[in-house]
Amino acid sequence: MKQSAEPNEPHEDERSPHAPDLVPLAERAAEPTAEVEPVAEPVAEPVTQDEPVSEPAPIAQVEPVAEPVAQVEPVAEPAPVAEPEPVARTAPLPEVEPLVDDEAGVILEDGWDGANLVESTYGALTEGFEEREARLRESSSEAVGWAPYIAAVRAFREGRVAGDWESLARLLVAPGSLTSGDDVQIVETRDEDAAVRAAVQESLDAGQRALLLAPDQERAAELLRSMRDDVFALLIETRPATPPAEPDGPTPRGEFGSNGTVEFRPLSFDDEGALDMTLPDLPNPAEPPREPEEWVRDAVVRPVGEAWRQSWETEARLLKRGLMWLEQWPRDAAALRAVQDENTRRRAELEAELAALTKEIEDAGAAEAAAEQGAVDAEAAAERLITVQDEAEAELAGPKAEAERRQAVADAAAADASDRTRDADAAQARCAELHARDTTAQAELQAARDLEASLTDELERAKEALPGVAAEAERLTAADADASGEGHAAYYRLVSAESALSAMKRKMTLGQRMHVASPPSGLSGMRAEVKARAREADEAARRAQEAKDAAEKAGRRHQELAAFVSDGGTRLAHAREAQERLGTELIWLASERESAAAAYQEQARLAAESVDKATQMSMEARVAQQAARAIEERVEAARVAREEALATVGRAKAAAEAAATHAVETRSALERRTAEAERELASRERDLETAVEAEARSRENVREICGADPVGDPELISTHQTRAMARIERLTAYLDGGAAADGAAEGLLRTADLVVGTPLGAGLTAAEEEFDTLIVADAGRLTDAELLVGAVRARRWILVGGAGPEEEDSPFARARAASLTWG
Secondary structure, three states: OOOOOEOOEOOHHHOOOOOOOOOOHHHHOOOOOOOOOOOOOOOOOOOOOOOOOOOOOOOEEEOOOOOOOOOOOOOOOOOOOOOOOOOOEEOOOOOOOOOEEOOOOEEOHHHOOHHHHHHHHHHHHHHHHHHHHHHHHHOOOOOOOOHHHHHHHHHHHOOOOOOOHHHHHHHHHOHHHOOOOOOEEEEEOOOHHHHHHHHHHHHHHOOOOEEEEOOOHHHHHHHHHOOOOOOOEEEEEEEOOOOOOOOOOOOOOOOOOOOOOOOOOOOOEOOOOOEOOOOOOOOOOOOOOOOHHHHOOEEEEEEEOHHHHHHHHHHHHHHHHHHHHHHHHHHHHHHHHHHHHHHHHHHHHHHHHHHHHHHHHHHHHHHHHHHHHHHHHHHHHHHHHHHHHHHHHHHHHHHHHHHHHHHHHHHHHHHHHHHHHHHHHHHHHHHHHHHHHHHHHHHHHHHHHHHHHHHHHHHHHHHHHHHHHHHHHHHHHHHHHHHHHHHHHHHHHHHHHHHHHHHHHHHOOHHHHOOOOOOOOOHHHHHHHHHHHHHHHHHHHHHHHHHHHHHHHHHHHHHHHHHHHHHHHHHHHHHHHHHHHHHHHHHHHHHHHHHHHHHHHHHHHHHHHHHHHHHHHHHHHHHHHHHHHHHHHHHHHHHHHHHHHHHHHHHHHHHHHHHHHHHHHHHHHHHHHHHHHHHHHHHHHHHHHHHHHHHHHHHHHHHHHHOOOOOOOOOHHHHHHHHHHHHHHHHHHHHHOOHHHOOOHHHHHHHOOEEEEOHHHHHHHOOOOOEOEEEEOOHHHOOHHHHHHHHOOEOOEEEEEOOOOOOOOOHHHHHHHHHHHHO
């Protein structure tokens, strides 16, 4: 048998050739089957291979299935079987002799005709289930019914089985023809629980998923409690857990009803004229549902065992630890950048400070020798700078005026470009408006054409039907008159009979009235006649009322058709007028759209030219302003330099006197600051190495958590944090048993190693799941349909039984009988 690469998700190319493409039961519930014989076979759709789900959750509800198919008669109580041998054993599967077709004289392929045997055996079973399902749906029941069994039997008949279809077919219809293999195991033992646990453990050790079916909910829970706590197991629970309580009995006659009234019935007399005191039979109470399919409404899956909680707690701890590293790396990165920036800034400050001290020493040395000469040079420079400043001011007048003129031209061009752009925008809006109206008009024209076609067809059919409806109304009116006359006649006959009876009673003596003397000879016949006349009058009144209702209905139909024929012509004319109007409007819109498009193109061209011109003028004005500003800077520089030269003359002598002393002090400060800077920079380098190591360590942790370097993806950390926080919240809700588990049934089923439940629960919750192994506990109590619910979804089948009562003709009993026959 092929195994998938992952235990919970088989690959597409590794599926069995008979693997079922099961249609979900919720979809089959919408298929009508009540009026089709036989039931239409659903179209098989391929099962989508999703990625393995790793989000287990607690209890998740599965909606009930309400497939409108038939039901079958209740299954007889299982007959007790003989006490099995005390030692557990697996029945051997011997070789089968080839079967020969007597008429054709040929040997059938591998000795049996499996497809025909399956169809002849399970075709009738399917029809029986569909009949029971139909009767259940007719009673407006909300129970799940037999839809899971119908789907499983259909899948088996169509060969849509997860495992080897032939092995399963041989097990069910010809167990004596099975050959030895691992696909089917029949285990008979006194200790069924131990055998079931061994089969489950064998499947889990092989890394396979197992489905464990039990005959009832209590047995399923008992088997699951006997399993180890470290197994990822699910228990399927059907709801309600118990059938509804039977009613105490019918409501006695004479009690108040739901509307606060008491039922009274007329008195009845026997043939002798005496009052009949016999109480009528009370209605039988509604029979309560007898089988789970008639009262189970839905099913849920519930994780069981400590493995789920340990897994969720471990995952939550790892996620929280990862969040700490995700929060730490941005802080370490920010700290590293801060240290780098501070070191760079401080190094630049120290270098500038030392350079300034060096320059200060040089300046002080030169100032002492050049102070006198500097004063003379400063006076000469001041005179020269006056001439330079005057020349620059004279040169500035022309460029400044040209810059102002060009700026005015650029402002005018920008205003014109703005006006042209607004005109182009207005033209574009007009084009869009015309296009929208054209689309609307075309839609309205098509709607008017459709309305005209519909009205024309309906008017023709109404005109053809009108004469027949009128004739039918006249006929029913005549029948109403006849029925009414017959009713009056029957009523008069009743009154006449009652009057004759009253007259005879008035002639009776006191003894006859007190039932002492014999009644008159014709009294009984008269009473019988009154009763007969009353029945005739009631029947005639009923027929008259039915004739009246039919006549009124025919009259209303005639009036509706006549009104439609009268109003249909007006509506048809309106539809045609709308077509003509919309056609004219579309022609006008086409012309207007061409004109608007041409205007828009012209306005857009003019706007583009204006923008280009405004841009060119602005650039020329900026060049002129830059030229003028350069001359202004020269003027300002000449003025400042002259003033500085004059000030230098006054400071030169004082600077010469202080230059020698300042040079000595500056050299001492330079030596001291150089030593201090070296010590500070060394300390900062050590801090930088520490920050680099911390950032590298946290970034490596982030890379391991996210699978990528956070430096290259700025959104990586925030995205992972969001997912991790959401996952932690979900895991916390799972651990608290909160409402966050709703809708997680699919994830639970895909991640569980063992699923335990009844066949009905498995059919409701695991309709689209496949399992490696099906293990059936108390297999003798499961019918063919119940076994098929799990068998079509598994690749291997293990049937365990022998310790308790069993169905007389269950698959397990047949297989065991075949094994005993083998000796």
